[in-house]
Amino acid sequence: MNDPDLCQDLSGMHVLVVEDEALLADVMADELEAFGIVPLGPCPSVAxxxxxxxxxxxxxxxxxxxxxxxxxxxxxxxxxxxxGIPFVFVTGNDPAVTESYPEAPVHSKPAEIADVLASLAALIRERREPSAASPA
Structure with a gap:
């Protein structure tokens, strides 16, 4: 499960987990920790x-x-x-509901955490190295 590139890219990062299903939220937080990520939350509500x-x-x-x-x-x-904080949707809803957020990848539940984190790592990398996203 621990992809060395993901671990290197995300190790030490602080990632907010927004999930209202307690068991799933705990599993996600544990999986983040396995990648060396500091999970914030989980938060079950907008507030x-x-x-x-x-x-x-x-x-x-x-x-x-x-x-x-x-x-x-x-x-x-x-x-x-x-x-300017990158985010990824992990949802059981129709992914089209997120069309107002074209910058945010959408992963349908049940999602593989490595795939979700690969999307987040790519966004974080783009944010750190904006010139890498556009040709010189």
Whole structure:
């Protein structure tokens, strides 16, 4: 499960986990730790995620479930977008629901954590090296 490139790219990163299914949230947090990532949360609601974003001294990326106990996670996505923090959707919803966020990869549940983290690592890499994303 531990891809050496992912471990190197993401080791030490602080990643917000926004998931309302407690068991899945705990599994995701454990899987992040296995990659050397510091999980923040998990946050089961928009309010708790917004508080975590506000209170975090460091936030490198986020994994967002779309549907959170009857709420959509889009206010969280909007806040992350404003702050320039990359995020990935992990959802059981139709991926088309996220079309307002073309910069965010969408992974359908059940998703392989390595695939989700590869998407996040690519976004973080682009953010660190913007010139690498565009030809010189």
């Amino acid at each position: 708790s995620a917004m508080e975590a974003i506000r209170d975090s001294a460091r936030l490198d990326g986020a994994l967002l479930n779309v549907q959170l106990r009857g709420e959509l996670s889009f206010p969280i996505a909007d806040e992350l977008r404003l702050r």
